[in-house]
Amino acid sequence: MDPLKRVENELKKCVKCGACRAHCPAFATFGKEPAVARGKVALAQHLLKGDIELDDATYAAMSKCLLCGSCVEKCPNDVPTDEIVMVAREALSGQRGLTTFHAAVGRVIRNRSLMKFGAAAARILGPLFFRKIPETSGLRLRFPLPFVGGKRHIPPIAKKPFMDRHPEVIPGEPGKPRIVYFVGCMTNFCYPQVGEAALALFRHLGCTVIIPKNQQCCGLPGMSGGDLDTVRGLAEKNLAELERYEADYIMTACATCGGALHKFYPNLVGKRHPELAARLKAIAEKTVDAAQLLQKLGLNPEETGAGSDIRVTYHDPCHLRTRAITRQPRELLKGTPGVELAEMEGADKCCGLGGTFNVYHYESSLAINKMKSAAIINTGADAVVTGCPGCMMQLSDGLKQQRNRTRVMHTLEILARSIRP
Amino acid sequence: MFDKRIIDELKTIVGADNVATDRQDLICYGYDATQMEFLPDAVVHPGSADEVSAVLKLANREKFPVYPRGAGSGFTGGALPKAGGIVLVVTRLNRILRIDTENLIAEVEPGVVTEQFQLEVEKLGLFYPPDPASLKFSTLGGNVAENAGGPRCVKYGVTRDFVMGLEVVLPSGEIIRTGGETYKGVVGYDLTRLLCGSEGTLGVITKIIFKLLPLPEAKKTMLTIFDSIDGAAKAVSTIIGNKIIPTTLEFMDHATLQCVEKRFSLGIPATGRAVLLIEVDGDRDLIEKQAARIQELIRPLGLVECKIARDAAESEALWKVRRLVSPSLRDVNPDKFNEDIVVPRSKVPDVIRAIEKIQQKYEIPIVNFGHAGDGNIHVNIMIDKSVPGQEEKAHEAIAEVFQAALDLNGTMSGEHGVGLAKQPYIHLELKPAQVAAMQAIKAALDPNNILNPGKMFPVDF
Numbered sequence: 001m002d003p004l005k006r007v008e009n010e011l012k013k014c015v016k017c018g019a020c021r022a023h024c025p026a027f028a029t030f031g032k033e034p035a036v037a038r039g040k041v042a043l044a045q046h047l048l049k050g051d052i053e054l055d056d057a058t059y060a061a062m063s064k065c066l067l068c069g070s071c072v073e074k075c076p077n078d079v080p081t082d083e084i085v086m087v088a089r090e091a092l093s094g095q096r097g098l099t100t101f102h103a104a105v106g107r108v109i110r111n112r113s114l115m116k117f118g119a120a121a122a123r124i125l126g127p128l129f130f131r132k133i134p135e136t137s138g139l140r141l142r143f144p145l146p147f148v149g150g151k152r153h154i155p156p157i158a159k160k161p162f163m164d165r166h167p168e169v170i171p172g173e174p175g176k177p178r179i180v181y182f183v184g185c186m187t188n189f190c191y192p193q194v195g196e197a198a199l200a201l202f203r204h205l206g207c208t209v210i211i212p213k214n215q216q217c218c219g220l221p222g223m224s225g226g227d228l229d230t231v232r233g234l235a236e237k238n239l240a241e242l243e244r245y246e247a248d249y250i251m252t253a254c255a256t257c258g259g260a261l262h263k264f265y266p267n268l269v270g271k272r273h274p275e276l277a278a279r280l281k282a283i284a285e286k287t288v289d290a291a292q293l294l295q296k297l298g299l300n301p302e303e304t305g306a307g308s309d310i311r312v313t314y315h316d317p318c319h320l321r322t323r324a325i326t327r328q329p330r331e332l333l334k335g336t337p338g339v340e341l342a343e344m345e346g347a348d349k350c351c352g353l354g355g356t357f358n359v360y361h362y363e364s365s366l367a368i369n370k371m372k373s374a375a376i377i378n379t380g381a382d383a384v385v386t387g388c389p390g391c392m393m394q395l396s397d398g399l400k401q402q403r404n405r406t407r408v409m410h411t412l413e414i415l416a417r418s419i420r421p
Numbered sequence: 422m423f424d425k426r427i428i429d430e431l432k433t434i435v436g437a438d439n440v441a442t443d444r445q446d447l448i449c450y451g452y453d454a455t456q457m458e459f460l461p462d463a464v465v466h467p468g469s470a471d472e473v474s475a476v477l478k479l480a481n482r483e484k485f486p487v488y489p490r491g492a493g494s495g496f497t498g499g500a501l502p503k504a505g506g507i508v509l510v511v512t513r514l515n516r517i518l519r520i521d522t523e524n525l526i527a528e529v530e531p532g533v534v535t536e537q538f539q540l541e542v543e544k545l546g547l548f549y550p551p552d553p554a555s556l557k558f559s560t561l562g563g564n565v566a567e568n569a570g571g572p573r574c575v576k577y578g579v580t581r582d583f584v585m586g587l588e589v590v591l592p593s594g595e596i597i598r599t600g601g602e603t604y605k606g607v608v609g610y611d612l613t614r615l616l617c618g619s620e621g622t623l624g625v626i627t628k629i630i631f632k633l634l635p636l637p638e639a640k641k642t643m644l645t646i647f648d649s650i651d652g653a654a655k656a657v658s659t660i661i662g663n664k665i666i667p668t669t670l671e672f673m674d675h676a677t678l679q680c681v682e683k684r685f686s687l688g689i690p691a692t693g694r695a696v697l698l699i700e701v702d703g704d705r706d707l708i709e710k711q712a713a714r715i716q717e718l719i720r721p722l723g724l725v726e727c728k729i730a731r732d733a734a735e736s737e738a739l740w741k742v743r744r745l746v747s748p749s750l751r752d753v754n755p756d757k758f759n760e761d762i763v764v765p766r767s768k769v770p771d772v773i774r775a776i777e778k779i780q781q782k783y784e785i786p787i788v789n790f791g792h793a794g795d796g797n798i799h800v801n802i803m804i805d806k807s808v809p810g811q812e813e814k815a816h817e818a819i820a821e822v823f824q825a826a827l828d829l830n831g832t833m834s835g836e837h838g839v840g841l842a843k844q845p846y847i848h849l850e851l852k853p854a855q856v857a858a859m860q861a862i863k864a865a866l867d868p869n870n871i872l873n874p875g876k877m878f879p880v881d882f
């Protein structure tokens with residue numbers, strides 16, 4: 001069945017009013033209608049009617065989406081363009097096979113500059129980088145080797161991944177919540193300090209923290225590329241792993257992973273698999289963001305976060321913003337001794353990472369990120385703080401391109417300043 | 422399909438990157454907010470008035486239609502490529518050229534987004550009042566071409582009232598200036614006013630000189646709920662009759678309130694049959710006095726409740742009621758015809774009553790809201806196109822709604838224009854001699870009928 005059939009009714013909701021033109025970060029850089037939500041919806045409608053092909057021009061248009069959800073939030077008719085784009089990408093990869101999809105996107109990119117991509121990437125990153133990372137990791141999906149540009153600053157890989165440092169179960173006080181921690185690839189391999197901070201904070205609250213050993217990549221980067229089969233496979237493995245322990249909450253400190261578990265997993269399987277759908281839904285309902293949960297469990301940041309004076313500004317990750325988690329991290333930061341929160345202009349605007357968008361449209365992704373960097377620098381903050389390791393990587397890259405030394409930190413790192421060794 | 426030779430010439434004029442012929446691009450420039458769709462043969466993004474001029478000269482030589490387009494957010498199809506040819510997208514011309522704080526004017530290119538312009542002038546303590554609902558994405562060029570309005574027009578006037586001068590590429594390709602930078606100026610015909618609202622049929626606007634005002638010090642928002650439509654309508658004429666002109670006087674009828682309440686549960690009392698959202702602006706002391714006086718005036722008119730915002734956040738909460746109207750309407754029926762009739766403001770109750778009768782006659786839900794302060798009511802005829810016969814019924818009902826407005830000395834459209842959508846009805850409002858005068862102007866400026874052909878006047882009028 002044509003995957004687009006699944007969103008047939010959603011496609012009808014779009015009245016082409018153009019409201020998405022005001023909010024789409026991809027449109028803000030490309031400036032042409034095929035890049036905006038309304039254009040992609042129109043193309044999906046024509047695909048469904050069968051009067052355009054899944055050809056290069058369709059690939060090009062559908063690749064210009066960060067899946068940031070800005071258009072969905074502001075759409076007067078609730079058109080789920082993020083979902084529509086994912087389904088269109090699934091159709092694209094299904095028709096020509098995933099590698100052909102990548103190849104087609106590659107063709108689009110090569111049109112601009114063959115030199116920039118390809119050769120340089122492998123040399124600079126080196127095989128070492130990838131040897132440390134398992135086949136199924138999202139990092140591989142984030143950086144398909146031939147496409148990673150030479151200019152990009154990649155965070156260093158941890159000597160020992162976070163999950164190798166800790167036992168599976170870290171017991172807490174009796175009667176306190178049991179928390180299953182879904183770590184995510186970026187935290188595990190690149191930002192283990194985020195995991196350490198999470199661990200310290202929930203242990204401070206007396207919680208039992210469980211880090212299931214066989215958890216996989218959440219799959220979101222694959223979803224962004226339309227590789228739904230891979231995502232379904234990962235989701236099923238994660239499901240089994242997360243169900244292995246009796247838990248009060250499934251906690252993520254990565255907005256992207258949280259978004260996948262909370263928002264995208266329940267839509268992964270259709271009505272044909274009611275049992276699986278129900279299990280995914282149960283997982284989704286238990287999934288909470290770390291800052292959200294810390295606040296709910298009554299964390300007092302005066303006990304955990306006190307430290308030297310620091311001026312910070314907060315960036316809203318799309319995958320927290322679209323789940324209405326914007327207030328909690330700010331309130332926790334404001335309650336932390338020594339921390340001064342200075343709001344930046346457009347804190348809710350996407351950083352430009354957008355799943356694999358940054359790989360295929362690195363220059364545009366950087367242009368979007370440039371506005372973000374300027375807003376950060378304007379606040380005069382010592383550090384930009386956010387709740388997503390994906391954003392952290394993109395923000396670091398953007399600031400380094402501007403030769404700026406503002407630190408990039410996770411909310412939890414600030415909150416755990418006084419309890420971490 | 423276009424001759425490749427023409428495409429090549431277009432590429433020579435604007436650069437190859439700025440000419441698109443992929444079917445995907447044609448689709449993406451073939452729609453607007455009317456939900457009609459036509460495919461052009463090419464999409465062209467010019468980068469200067471000279472390039473626009475060269476494209477129009479080519480169009481005259483090769484006799485192909487040119488459809489100017491801004492954001493493509495119009496409600497009547499003004500930018501749609503009805504008969505092939507090219508869509509000329511002016512959004513690359515998007516610079517604010519200058520803001521002159523001594524003479525209170527600004528010069529902009531047509532692709533600047535309305536709200537961005539407003540925010541820029543407000544940084545300098547200046548004010549550009551026209552505020553069409555689409556201001557976050559509509560372009561100023563489109564606003565001028567359609568003579569856009571908005572809630573604040575009751576006090577400040579429409580786009581036309583702020584346009585002092587234009588740079589225009591005529592259909593022939595000639596580049597001219599109209600008006601200028603002075604408030605006064607009586608030399609020659611007033612082409613500026615002719616071009617405002619000409620829907621892209623008489624020229625392509627490439628620069629606009631706007632008049633600006635000092636930014637009012639403060640504003641005050643009130644949400645007033647009445648137990649009858651008549652009470653709300655009477656409130657409008659009473660407030661203005663007492664020499665207070667609010668910035669906005671937005672009206673929502675009972676059907677509108679029910680839609681919003683059903684979907685968003687904002688706590689509007691069940692006894693409320695109509696709502697007025699009233700805003701005043703100006704000096705802080707003055708608006709406090711005005712707000713108090715307004716409350717005093719409307720209290721005897723069946724006022725159920727009056728919520729007054731104490732700060733910007735509360736004001737935004739009150740505006741939310743109005744902003745949620747459009748998204749709520751789909752719950753009534755999936756498809757809507759959004760008309761925007763105007764009557765003299767004292768006739769608002771009469772026209773609402775007339776619409777109620779039309780609603781009963783055709784048994785189609787009609788939801789009314791809009792800018793009651795200047796008599797501009799958005800009449801939303803809600804149908805389900807998949808039900809056989811409903812669309813035909815809607816068209817008959819629309820004709821009667823227009824006639825009702827005209828019978829009360831009103832007009833069919835206050836903001837949206839004619840374009841394609843209202844063509845079938847313009848004979849109700851315009852007499853043949855009026856149309857002949859208009860068509861004579863069009864023919865004189867565009868003898869080959871290349872610029873936005875087939876718009877405004879039906880071919881067989």
